[in-house]
Amino acid sequence: MNELVFFINNVVVAGSVTGSIYAMGAIGVTLVFSIMRFAHFAHADMMTLGAFVVLLLSLAFPGAGSVVGLPTAIVMLPIAMVVTAAVAVGIDKAFYKPLRSHGVKPIVIVIGSLGVTLMLQGLLRLFAGTSPQNMYVAERKEIYRLELPFEAVTRPVIVTEPQVILFILVVAAVVGLHLFLNKTRTGKAMRAMSDNPDLARASGINTNHIVSVTWIIVGGLATMAGTLLSMDVTFKPDLSFFLLLPIFAAAIVGGVGHPYGAIAGGFVVGFAETLAVFNWAVLLRPFQERLPDWLELPNNLAFVGTEYKIVVPFFILVAILVWRPTGIFKGKVI
Amino acid sequence: MTTSKTTDRTAPRRLPLRELILFGALFVAILGVYAVMGPAYSTRMLVEAACYAIIALGLTIQWGYAGQFNAGVMGFVALGGFCAMFFGIPVNEAFWDSQLPGELGRVLLYLVGAVLLVWGATKLDRLGVPKRLRTIIAVVLAVVLYLVVISLLREVTGEIRSQAGFIGGLGLPSWIGWIAGGALAGFIGYYIGHICLGLRSDYLAIATLGIAEIIKAFLKNSDWLTRGTATVSPLPWPTPGPSDLGFVLARAVYLSLTAVVIAGIFFLLHRAYHAPWGRMIRAIRDNEVSSAAMGKDINKRRLEIFVFGCILMGIGGAALTNFNSIFDPQGYLPLNHTFLVLVMVILGGPGNNLGTIFGAVLVYIIWIMSEPLALFLMNIAVYIGEGWFGWEPPSNISSRALQARVFVIGLLISLVLRYAPRGLMPEKVPHHH
Known part of the structure; x- marks a missing residue:
């Protein structure tokens, strides 16, 4: 039974964590895509930027967390979300809006977003250095060990504090986004603009306003995802190219332009990654005696080694492009 | 045929003033580098710039001729480098x-x-x-x-x-490795293009970005094939090495070899660009629907040009790795081998071969010279910070100064897109009257 616990720890928990992070990232990418119609490559760096702002704030006020009883980083998260959202709106005004108003092809804006990626990366590395840093400045990361009430189980299921917070915040963000998109006037206007920008403009929707609102949401979500990822592992300034591919794969799997599809896609990609690097021999070993003699289990029965993790989102991307370019939820064909 | 002759008349030839001025300025800049840094260093810089020019020509036909954005140049460069290593080094x-x-x-x-x-x-x-x-x-x-x-x-x-x-090499002359590098890169490019080119260009960018990281991960972790992080060196040059001729002369000979390669590629590209094939590629770039209506097989032409571009990147990568004489999979970085090439192309003029070569040399000079410059500026900043505000600078200041180059490249991309979207030497589109 310990093997099952091992499976829960390494696949169920880890997969939900990665899945939640990818889902939050993919929502941002898909929102930008449906409103402004370009693939925003700077998204992963926006996540890092948000996490860095949180890190700076926690370094400045290390005691703030113990007052409320939460990690300092979580207390600082709302402020950092506001800061990053402001930066995102500023980046749009400075770099994307001029290109948009020139009426260039979307791919040129994609290149522009690559320029922004590099600028953000350069600044982050200049100020944050290149070495990983711990987001827990003053306190320790709490680890919960849940003992299962079975005889045969001796190992606990392990969940850490940031993971619990992550699950809560993901659910809150998804519900909030759902209510915003379906109940508020601005949210409905956003959906209208995503369906047909010309018609939306003709019916009196202020598209500039919608674009700003989109960037505010995207910046906030990116900060959340980046901070929680950095709290779960460590803050790394040069993570972005490894995050980009899974996030885009998640957005495309879910169907570009579908926020709910992006959530599903995020979990698909996250679980696919963890299932692919999981060593299946661990689960099969208890059955070794019942297997026929000629079938000897190798020690390592993982689909890909951990170092090839990035292959998994790529193959999901290729498979979905070949078989169903619209994604699971019939997004826009691009 | 007679009608096409009369309509093909282009604008009257004039003195290419812009090109002359730009290349003159570039020449002065190269002389300046020679005067300051010495011939051995400067010749090395020129050889590397020439290798980058081959890679940039590959990107200019993808992005400039056909409007395909390849964000994974690094992967194809690494494939070329691997072939140069695998074919060149002695048998194990x-x-x-x-x-x-x-x-x-x-x-x-x-x-x-x-x-x-x-x-x-x-x-x-x-x-x-x-x-x-x-x-x-x-x-x-x-x-x-x-x-x-x-x-x-x-x-x-x-x-x-x-x-x-590890399994070692094949011990063949290393120019075979260059050709094999181009072939391997083209082969991989064929499959990538086959999947992604029918869709919108964003997908190609995402997929190539991914394949580049995968190729790098494969080369880095396949210790049995490439020795991985242990690196392979030295790689024998196709030309006489520094031990025979001395640094400056050996590098100059290597430079002339790359110059010959560039000249050959340039000639072929020039012919292709002005041939009906080149016109068709540009027509597909500018208006897909109408060229499809003219009966052009769009996906096939796109795949062709994508594969050609990848082949050039493979050859350039082989030449570059061969020159550095060390195969280090970790040395392939998106910044140095993808975005630097991208800046070369969009600054020089996408679709203009001469402009691309100009951009490659100019950007590479800026890139090389920015290292001492960034350190110099950082030292000034540290000096002011320490003297005036009592600021304690972090110990790894020099490695951080180099990160400033990432910012500069990003800024260059943004500025060029905004203020000179067609580059310093724009593509000359012939106007028919």
Whole structure:
């Protein structure tokens, strides 16, 4: 039974964590895509930027967390979300809006977003250095060990504090986004603009306003995802190219332009990654005696080694492009 | 034919003033570098710039001629570099004298067999098997066979690593490696393009970005093939090395070899650009729908040009790695091998071959010179910070100064897109009256 616990720890928990992070990232990418119609490559760096702002704030006020009883980083998260959202709106005004108003092809804006990626990366590395840093400045990361009430189980299921917070915040963000998109006037206007920008403009929707609102949401979500990822592992300034591919794969799997599809896609990609690097021999070993003699289990029965993790989102991307370019939820064909 | 002759009349030839001024300024800049840094360093810089020019020509035909954005130049460069290494370095006797080549060959045969079996399973519906069942059979078979082959491969590669280190090279002249590098890059590019080119160009950017990281991960972790992080050096040059001729002369000879390669590519590209084929490519770039209506096979032409671009990147990568004489998979960075090339192309003028070569040399000079400059500026900043505000600078200041170059490249991309979207030497579109 310990093997099952091992499976829960390494696949169920880890997969939900990665899945939640990818889902939050993919929502941002898909929102930008449906409103402004370009693939925003700077998204992963926006996540890092948000996490860095949180890190700076926690370094400045290390005691703030113990007052409320939460990690300092979580207390600082709302402020950092506001800061990053402001930066995102500023980046749009400075770099994307001029290109948009020139009426260039979307791919040129994609290149522009690559320029922004590099600028953000350069600044982050200049100020944050290149070495990983711990987001827990003053306190320790709490680890919960849940003992299962079975005889045969001796190992606990392990969940850490940031993971619990992550699950809560993901659910809150998804519900909030759902209510915003379906109940508020601005949210409905956003959906209208995503369906047909010309018609939306003709019916009196202020598209500039919608674009700003989109960037505010995207910046906030990116900060959340980046901070929680950095709290779960460590803050790394040069993570972005490894995050980009899974996030885009998640957005495309879910169907570009579908926020709910992006959530599903995020979990698909996250679980696919963890299932692919999981060593299946661990689960099969208890059955070794019942297997026929000629079938000897190798020690390592993982689909890909951990170092090839990035292959998994790529193959999901290729498979979905070949078989169903619209994604699971019939997004826009691009 | 007569009508096409009369309509093909282009604007009257004038003195190419802009090109003359820009190349004159570039020449002065190169002379300045020679005066300041000495001939050995400067010639090295020029050789590297020439290798980058080959890579940039590959990107300019993808992005400039056809409007395809390849964000994974690094991967194709690394493939070229791998071939230059694999073909050039001496044969590893420890590997070939043992049982291992046979074992490796056996596993590769299994791999071929497994691929054939899965391929056969996907054709089962021809025998009357329902389509859904066929898909399930094919997928299950693929997963099982994959697991079998991969565990066999892991055993063999582990043996190779422990007994012989790595499989070594082929000991052939390294120019064969250059050609093989181009061929391998083109081969991989064919499959990427096959999947992504029919869709919108954003997908190509995402997919190439991914494949570049995958190629790098593969080369870095396949210790049995490339020695991974242990790196392989020295790689023999196709020209006489520094030990025979001395640094400056050897590098100058290498430079002339790359110059010949560039001249050949330039000539071919020039001919292709002005041929009907080039016109067709530009027509597809500018208006897909109307060229499809004219009966042009758009996807096929796009695939052609994507593969050509990848081949040039492979050759350029082989030349670059060969010159540095060390194969280090970790040395391939998106910044140095993708975005630097991108800046060269969009600054020089996408679609303009001369402009691309100009951009390659100019940007590479800026890139090389920015290292001492960034350190200098950083030292000033530290000096002011310490003297005036009592600021304690972090210890790794020099490595951080280099990160400023990332910012500069990003800023250059943004500025060029905003203020000179067609580059310093814009593509000359012939106007017909």
